[in-house]
Amino acid sequence: xxxxxxxxxxxxxxxxxxxxxxxxxxxxxxxxxxxxxxxxxxxxxxxxxxxxxxxxxxxxxxxxxxxxxxxxxxxxxxxxxxxxxxxxxxxxxxxxxxxxxxxxxxxxxxxxxxxxxxxxxxxxxxxxxxxxxxxxxxxxxxxxxxxxxxxxxxxxxxxxxxxxxxxxxxxxxxxxxxxxxxxxxxxxxxxxxxxxxxxxxxxxxxxxxxxxxxxxxxxxxxxxxxxxxxxxxxxxxxxxxxxxxxxxxxxxxxxxxxxxxxxxxxxxxxxxxxxxxxxxxxxxxxxxxxxxxxxxxxxxxxxxxxxxxxxxxxxxxxxxxxxxxxxxxxxxxxxxxxxxxxxxxxxxxxxxxxxxxxxxxxxxxxxxxxxxxxxxxxxxxxxxx
Amino acid sequence: xxxxxxxxxxxxxxxxxxxxxxxxxxxxxxxxxxxxxxxxxxxxxxxxxxxxxxxxxxxxxxxxxxxxxxxxxxxxxxxxxxxxxxxxxxxxxxxxxxxxxxxxxxxxxxxxxxxxxxxxxxxxxxxxxxxxxxxxxxxxxxxxxxxxxxxxxxxxxxxxxxxxxxxxxxxxxxxxxxxxxxxxxxxxxxxxxxxxxxxxxxxxxxxxxxxxxxxxxxxxxxxxxxxxxxxxxxxxxxxxxxxxxxxxxxxxxxxxxxxxxxxxxxxxxxxxxxxxxxxxxxxxxxxxxxxxxxxxxxxxxxxxxxxxxxxxxxxxxxxxxxxxxxxxxxxxxxxxxxxxxxxxxxxxxxxxxxxxxxxxxxxxxxxxxxxxxxxxxxxxxxxxxxxxxxxxxxxxxxxxxxxxxxxxxxxxxxxxxxxxxxxxxxxxxxxxxxxxxxxxxxxxxxxxxxxxxxxxxxxx
Ligand SMILES: Cc1cc2nc3c(=O)[nH]c(=O)nc-3n(C[C@H](O)[C@H](O)[C@H](O)COP(=O)(O)OP(=O)(O)OC[C@H]3O[C@@H](n4cnc5c(N)ncnc54)[C@H](O)[C@@H]3O)c2cc1C
Ligand code: HEM
Ligand code: SF4
Ligand code: SF4
Numbered sequence: 001x002x003x004x005x006x007x008x009x010x011x012x013x014x015x016x017x018x019x020x021x022x023x024x025x026x027x028x029x030x031x032x033x034x035x036x037x038x039x040x041x042x043x044x045x046x047x048x049x050x051x052x053x054x055x056x057x058x059x060x061x062x063x064x065x066x067x068x069x070x071x072x073x074x075x076x077x078x079x080x081x082x083x084x085x086x087x088x089x090x091x092x093x094x095x096x097x098x099x100x101x102x103x104x105x106x107x108x109x110x111x112x113x114x115x116x117x118x119x120x121x122x123x124x125x126x127x128x129x130x131x132x133x134x135x136x137x138x139x140x141x142x143x144x145x146x147x148x149x150x151x152x153x154x155x156x157x158x159x160x161x162x163x164x165x166x167x168x169x170x171x172x173x174x175x176x177x178x179x180x181x182x183x184x185x186x187x188x189x190x191x192x193x194x195x196x197x198x199x200x201x202x203x204x205x206x207x208x209x210x211x212x213x214x215x216x217x218x219x220x221x222x223x224x225x226x227x228x229x230x231x232x233x234x235x236x237x238x239x240x241x242x243x244x245x246x247x248x249x250x251x252x253x254x255x256x257x258x259x260x261x262x263x264x265x266x267x268x269x270x271x272x273x274x275x276x277x278x279x280x281x282x283x284x285x286x287x288x289x290x291x292x293x294x295x296x297x298x299x300x301x302x303x304x305x306x307x308x309x310x311x312x313x314x315x316x317x318x319x320x321x322x323x324x325x326x327x328x329x330x331x332x333x334x335x336x337x338x339x340x341x342x343x344x345x346x347x348x349x350x351x352x353x354x355x356x357x358x359x360x361x362x363x364x365x366x367x368x369x370x371x372x373x374x375x376x377x378x379x380x381x382x383x384x385x
Numbered sequence: 386x387x388x389x390x391x392x393x394x395x396x397x398x399x400x401x402x403x404x405x406x407x408x409x410x411x412x413x414x415x416x417x418x419x420x421x422x423x424x425x426x427x428x429x430x431x432x433x434x435x436x437x438x439x440x441x442x443x444x445x446x447x448x449x450x451x452x453x454x455x456x457x458x459x460x461x462x463x464x465x466x467x468x469x470x471x472x473x474x475x476x477x478x479x480x481x482x483x484x485x486x487x488x489x490x491x492x493x494x495x496x497x498x499x500x501x502x503x504x505x506x507x508x509x510x511x512x513x514x515x516x517x518x519x520x521x522x523x524x525x526x527x528x529x530x531x532x533x534x535x536x537x538x539x540x541x542x543x544x545x546x547x548x549x550x551x552x553x554x555x556x557x558x559x560x561x562x563x564x565x566x567x568x569x570x571x572x573x574x575x576x577x578x579x580x581x582x583x584x585x586x587x588x589x590x591x592x593x594x595x596x597x598x599x600x601x602x603x604x605x606x607x608x609x610x611x612x613x614x615x616x617x618x619x620x621x622x623x624x625x626x627x628x629x630x631x632x633x634x635x636x637x638x639x640x641x642x643x644x645x646x647x648x649x650x651x652x653x654x655x656x657x658x659x660x661x662x663x664x665x666x667x668x669x670x671x672x673x674x675x676x677x678x679x680x681x682x683x684x685x686x687x688x689x690x691x692x693x694x695x696x697x698x699x700x701x702x703x704x705x706x707x708x709x710x711x712x713x714x715x716x717x718x719x720x721x722x723x724x725x726x727x728x729x730x731x732x733x734x735x736x737x738x739x740x741x742x743x744x745x746x747x748x749x750x751x752x753x754x755x756x757x758x759x760x761x762x763x764x765x766x767x768x769x770x771x772x773x774x775x776x777x778x779x780x781x782x783x784x785x786x787x788x789x790x791x792x793x794x795x796x797x798x799x800x801x802x803x804x805x806x807x808x809x810x811x812x813x814x815x816x817x818x819x820x821x822x823x824x825x826x827x828x829x830x831x832x833x834x835x836x837x838x839x840x841x842x843x844x845x
Contacts, residue, residue, distance in 0.1 A: 020641040020703045023436055023515030026496045038701060060521055061514035063433045063639055067426050070641075070703075204513050206494055214525060 004042060004088075007080055011045045014072055017064060024058040028200040029360050030078075031058070036367070046088070047175035049081025050349075050356035056210055056289060057203030079290040083297070085352060089167035090344045099344035109304070112337030115152075116329055149332070156339035163343035164351045171355050182362040191361040195354050198224060211285035220281060227274030227305070228350075233267025234309065253319055265316060271309035278302045301346035308334045392418055394842045395553055395566035396532075397540045397606055399423070400430035400599075401516075402810025402831035402838075403572035404523035407532045408491055409839025410570070417532045418566070420555060422539035422573075423601045429520035430574050431598035431782065431811065431827075434639040436516060437509040438832060439825030440481040447485075447495045450507040454478050457508075464821030470618075474817045476791055480833035485510060487836065492522040509825040516828075540606050543569065543806070545613040548797060550806050568805040568842035571795070572835060575783040575811045576604020577624060578636060583780075586622040593685035595629050595779045600636040607787060607812055615803070616788030616796040619815015625822050626676025629779030631686060632704050644774045645699040646706075647675055648762050649744075650691035651733050652776075654682040657716065657725035659733070664761035667747065673781075673822060680778040687776045688719050690730065693768045698744060706772040715771045734765045782827065786815030793838035805845045807838035 015034050018024065025031040030052050037044055056075045064070035090096035099108060172181075182191065194200070198221050201208050207216035241260040244250045254260050279302055282295070311331035318327060342348075396407040399421035407419045421428050441454045457478045461469070485495075496511035505511050512519045528534060537557050544552040544563075552563045576582050578600050583591035611617055633642035648668050652675075654660050661678050665671055679687045696706075709715035712730050713723035732755055740750035742764055752759045787808045788796035795806045795813075810831035817830060 016701065016705075017641055017703050019701045020643075021515075021639075023518075023640075026513055038697075057514060057518075061518035063429075063515070063517040063637075064641070068637065069634055204494070206513065206518075214521075 004084055007077075007084060008040065008042050008045055011048075011077055011081065012040050014074065014077055015040055015048075017070055017072055018074070021064070024061060024074075027057045027061075027204040027206075028053065028055065029364070030074075030200070033360060033363065036363070043174040043176060045081045046085040046171065046352075047356050047359060049078040049085060050352045051200065051360050052078035052082075053198055053201035053208075054079065054210060054290070055201045055203040055208040055216075056213065057206055057208075057216070059289060060209050060213060073289065075289045076291065079294050082349070082352075083291045083293045085171070086297070086346075086348050089171055089352070090348070091163055091166065096344045099341050108341040109333070109337045112335075112340055113330075113333035115336055116333040152336070153339075156336060160339050160342040164348060167343070167348065168351050168355050171352055172359065175356065175359050177355070177359045177362070182358050187358075187361050187365055190365075191354075191358040194361065195357045196228075197221075211281040213286055219277075223274050223277040223281070225274075226270040227278065230267040230270025230272075230274060230309070231305070233263045234271065234312070235267075237261070237264035237267060261316065264312060268309045268313045268316075271305060272313065275302050275306035275309070279306075297346040300341070304334065304338050304341065304345075308338050392416055392564055392566045393845075394418070394568050394570060394839070395420065395564060396570045396572060396839075398430060398571070398573035398810070399428045399520070399524065399534070399536075400432035400572065400574060400810060400831065401435070401519065401523070401828055402432075402812075402835040403430075403570070404520065404527055405832050405835025406570045406572055406807075406809050406839035406842070407527050408523065408530065409836045410843040411527065411530050411532045411839075413840055413843035415843035417527075418564070419527065419532055419534045420538040420540065421534065421536050423536065423599065425536045427599070427601070428524065428536060429517060429599075430602060432831065433517040433520050434515075434598055434637075435512075435519075435828050436640070437505075437511040437825045438481075438484065438828035439509050439823060440484055440829065441478055442482065442485070447510060448498050448507070452508050454482070457481070460508075460823055461817070461826070464823055465818050466820065468819050470816045473789070473791065477817060477830055477833050480836070481829045484829065484832045484836075488832065491526045493519055494522075539601075540571075540573070540609075542609050543606075543613060545803075545806075548801060549804050568807065568845040570793075570807045570809060570835075570838045570842050571606050571610065571787070571812055572809045572831070572838070573606050573812060574599065574602035574604075575814075576607055576785070577602055577780045577783045579603035579605075582608075583624070583783075587680070590680065590685055593777060594626070594680065595631070595633055595638055595642070595777055596636045597627075597629065597638050597640075597642070597779045597781050598636075602811075604783070604785075607785070610787055610795060610806070610808075614798050615806075616798045617785060617815075618788040618813070619786045619819050620784040623784035623820055625673055625781040625784070626680060626778040627673055627781065628675040628679055628687070628689075628776045630702060630704050631775040631777040633779075638779065641703040642779060643700075644689060644702055644776060645672075646689045646691055646695075646702075646774055647671070649695035649698050649764075650689040651730065651759065651766065652678075653688050653690060653721070653726065653729055655684050655686055655721070657721045657729055659729060659755075659757060660687075662757045662760055664751065664759045664763060666761075675776075676778040676780070679776055685777055688721065689774045689776060690715070690726070690766060690771065691773075692766045692771050694764060696772060702774070704774075706774050708770045708772055710769050710771070712766075712771055715773050719773050719775060730766050733759070733763075734767060737763055737765055781822075782811055782814070784815050784819060786811070786813045789813045789816055789834070791837075792841045793834050794841065805842070807842050809834040809838040 018034060030048050033048060054075055058074045059065055062072050064072040201221050203216060207218050208220045209216045210220050237260045240263060241252060311334050315327045315331050393415035394410040394417045396403050396417060396419040399419060403419060407417050411417045441452055441457045442448050443451050461474055494513040496513050498505045539556055540553055541556045542554045543550050550569050552565045553569055554561055554563050578596050580591055582604060628644050628647060629638060629642040630644055647663055650663060651659055652663050660682060679685060707715060707718040709718055712727050716723040716726035736752040736755040738753050742748055742750050744762055747761050750761060750763050752763050789808050790796060790802055793807045793809055794802040795808050796802050813834060814830050
C-alpha cells in the first residue's frame with residue numbers, strides 16, 4: 001500500500017499549502033471541506049477526490065503551480081485519488097485486477113462476445129435462426145432464447161449492483177458518513193440536485209477548463225448531461241420493455257411508436273453523440289492534469305458505452321433485414337461486456353461521486369450556518385496582504 | 386516579434402496595472418504592445434499573489450455593507466499620514482467606485498462576501514480564484530480585443546529628449562531592439578526584488594530578506610526614469626514587510642509563507658531574547674510591524690515560541706512548526722542556546738499575573754516587571770509539546786515611485802510632465818502611499834491609474 005501512502009503524503013503537502021492560501025475556496029466544495037481538516041487520511045483524500053469534478057479552475061488560478069517550486073496541481077492529485085479509490089473498493093480484487101485499465105475492457109469485450117456466441121450455440125433453437133430477419137413478435141428470441149437472455153442479464157446486472165452497493169457502503173463509512181445516512185428530503189434534494197447538475201464542474205460560475213484550459217465553457221457539462229440522461233433513458237427503455245413483455249405479454253421487437261423504442265432511440269442518440277463528444281474532448285485536452293490511468297479508464301468506459309448505444313441503434317434501424325441476427329449478437333456481447341466491466345471501470349464514478357456528494361451536503365448542513373472559523377484572527381485577517 | 390504596423394502605446398509589465406492600461410488604451414482604439422519580462426508561466430508580477438481590492442461602494446450583490454469615499458479617505462490618512470498627495474488620493478478613491486463594474490466588463494468575477502456566517506469584510510472585494518485568475522482573465526481579454534503581448538521581453542532603457550520619450554530599447558534573451566511608440570505606460574512594479582538596490586539602504590542585512598512577490602520587479606525602468614529626470618515620490622528607503630517563515634522560498638513565496646502566531650507567542654531573536662511587545666495591539670494592526678522588527682534583529686531572524694494551548698488559534702501555515710517536548714529541546718531544533726531560551730521563557734512565565742484571556746479584544750492579560758512587556762494575551766508557555774516558527778522579514782513592496790499628475794503622466798523633477806510617459810500601479814503608488822498600507826489598496830491604485838494611463842496614452 002505504499003503507493004497509497006505516498007499519495008496521502010503528497011495530498012497532505014499540497015492541502016497544507018492550500019489551507020494556508022484558500023484563494024480557491026469559492027470554486028467548488030472541495031476547498032471548504034479541506035479547510036475543515038488539518039491532517040488528511042486516506043478517507044479524506046478519497047472523499048475530496050470524488051467531490052472534485054475536475055473543472056481545473058483551481059489549477060489555472062494557482063500561482064504555485066509548476067514551475068513554482070511548490071508544484072501544486074490539485075486536479076492531478078484528485079484524479080490520482082479517484083483512481084486509487086475506484087480500485088480500492090472494487091471487489092473481488094483478482095477480478096478487479098483482471099479488468100483494470102483498458103486492457104481489461106478488451107478482455108471483457110472478448111469474453112462478452114465469446115459468452116454470447118457460446119450461449120447462442122448452446123441454446124439457440126436452431127443455429128440457422130441467426131440469419132433470419134425479423135418475422136414478427138418473438139423473433140429476437142429465435143436468435144437468442146428468452147430465458148437465457150433474461151437470466152444472464154439479471155445475473156450480470158445483479159452482480160454489478162452488488163459490487164457497487166457493497167463498495168458504496170464501505171466508502172460511505174470510510175469517508176466519515178454517519179450510520180443513519182443523510183436525513184430529510186431537503187438534503188436528499190440538494191444532493192441529487194448537485195449530482196445531477198454537476199454543480200462543482202462549474203468552476204464557481206466561471207465554467208470548466210476542460211478541454212480548453214484557456215477558454216472555459218459549459219461544453220463538458222452539457223456533454224455529460226447528454227450521456228448520463230441518455231443512459232437513463234435507455235435504461236428506462238429496458239424497464240418499459242420488461243413491463244410490456246411481462247405484464248402485458250407483448251413480445252419485442254416493439255413498433256416504432258412505442259415507449260421502449262422511443263426512449264431507447266432518443267437515449268441511444270444522446271449517448272452516442274455525447275460519447276463522441278467526450279472522445280473528441282479527450283483528444284484536445286492538455287496532458288499532465290490527470291493521472292495516466294484516467295485516460296484508459298475513461299476511454300474504455302466511453303467506448304464501451306458508445307458501442308452499446310451504437311449497436312442498439314443499428315439493431316433498431318436494421319431489424320427488418322437479414323443483419324438482425326448478427327447485430328443482436330454483437331449488441332448483446334457489448335451489453336454483456338459493459339455489465340461485466342461496470343463495477344471495475346469508470347462507471348463506478350457515478351457511485352462514489354454520488355456518495356461523496358451526499359456526504360458533502362450532509363457535512364455542510366451540519367456545520368451551517370457556516371463553519372466556525374478556526375481562529376479569531378482568521379476571520380479578520382483575510383483582508384491582509 | 387511581429388513587426389505589426391505602427392505602434393501607439395507600449396505598456397511595460399503584465400500585472401494588474403499594465404493589463405488595465407493595455408485594455409483601456411486598446412478600447413480607445415490604440416495599437417497596443419504589452420511587454421512582460423517574465424515568461425508566460427511566471428507572468429503577472431506581484432498581482433498574481435493578490436486576492437482583493439478596496440473599493441468605495443454602496444451595498445450591492447457582492448458587498449453587503451456600504452463603504453463611503455470619506456471613510457475610505459480617512460482610513461488612508463490614518464495609515465499614511467498627511468504628506469500624501471491628497472488630490473491623487475481622492476482621485477483614486479473616486480475611481481475605485483467605478484472599478485468593479487469595469488473589471489466585470491473585462492471578465493473579472495468576485496467571491497461572494499458572505500459564505501454562511503464567514504465574512505470576507507466590508508471594504509474589500511475578493512477576486513474569484515485570486516490574483517492569478519485575475520491576471521489570466523485580463524490577459525485573455527487583452528489578447529481577444531487585439532493587444533499584442535510579448536513575454537520574456539523587458540524594457541532596458543528609454544531614449545528621452547527633453548520631456549519626450551523618442552524610443553524604447555527592449556531586450557529578449559541577448560537580442561536588443563528599439564521601438565518608437567507614440568506613448569509609453571510604465572506599469573512594472575517597485576524595486577523590492579532588487580537586492581543590490583535594497584543593500585544601498587540596508588546594507589548586507591538585505592541579503593537575508595525574503596521577497597514575497599515576483600523576482601522580476603527590480604525597478605530598472607524606475608531607475609532609468611529617475612536618471613532621465615523624473616520626479617521621485619514616496620520614501621526611497623521604505624518597504625512594507627511582514628513576518629514570514631524563514632524556510633520559505635527566497636522569491637515568490639506569496640501569501641502562504643506568512644505566519645500569524647506572533648500575538649499568541651513570545652518572539653525571540655538569535656540570542657534567544659525577547660525584543661518587542663508581542664501583544665501591543667490587535668494583529669491586523671501590527672501585522673506589518675513585525676517584518677521591520679525582525680529585519681532589525683541580528684541575522685534578520687526571529688523565532689515565534691508557543692505551546693499546545695494556542696497551536697490551533699491562527700491561520701494554518703505552509704510549513705509545520707518545529708515541535709519538541711521541552712523548551713530546551715525546542716531550542717536545539719531552532720539552533721538557539723537552550724539555557725538562554727529556557728531562561729527567557731521562564732522569566733516570561735514568572736512575570737504573568739493572570740486575568741481572563743480573550744483573543745478577540747485587547748484583554749489586558751499582560752506581563753509585569755519584564756522588558757519588553759507583553760501587554761495582551763500573555764498566556765504562560767508551559768504545556769508541551771512546544772512549538773516554534775523560524776521567521777525572517779518578507780518584503781511585499783517598496784515605497785519609492787515616480788511622481789505623476791492626475792492624467793498619470795510622469796512628472797519631471799523640475800516643473801512640468803513628460804508628454805508621453807505614463808506610470809500606473811506600484812511604480813507610482815508612492816504618490817499616495819508613503820508609508821503604512823491599507824489592505825487591497827495596491828490593486829486599487831493599479832486598476833484606477835492603469836485605466837487613466839491607458840486612456841490618456843491612447844490620446845497622445
Ligand atoms: C504576497 C502579496 C500579496 C498581496 N496581496 C494584495 C492584495 O490582496 N490586494 C492588493 O491590493 N494588493 C496586494 N499586494 C500588493 C500588490 O501585489 C501590488 O500593489 C500590485 O500587484 C501592483 O501591481 P502592478 O501591476 O503595479 O505591479 P506587478 O503586478 O508587480 O507587475 C509588474 C510587472 O512588471 C514586469 N516587469 C518588471 N520589470 C520589467 C521590465 N524591465 N520590463 C518589462 N516588464 C517588467 C513584471 O514581470 C510584472 O509583470 C500583495 C503583494 C504581495 C507580494
Ligand atoms: C451520478 C452522478 C454522476 C456524477 C456526479 C458524474 C460526474 C462526472 C464527472 C465529474 C466527470 C468528469 C471527470 C471524471 O472523468 O471523473 C464525468 C465523466 C463522465 N461520466 Fe459521469 N457522473 C455521473 C453519472 C454518470 C452516468 C450515469 C454516466 C453514464 C453512464 C456517466 C458517464 C460519464 C462519461 C462517459 C464520462 C467521461 C469519461 C471520460 O472521458 O473520461 N456519468 N462524470
Ligand atoms: S490550488 Fe493554489 S491558489 Fe488554489 S488554494 Fe491551493 S495553493 Fe491556493
Ligand atoms: S472541482 Fe475544479 S476547482 Fe474544485 S478541486 Fe476539482 S478541479 Fe479544482
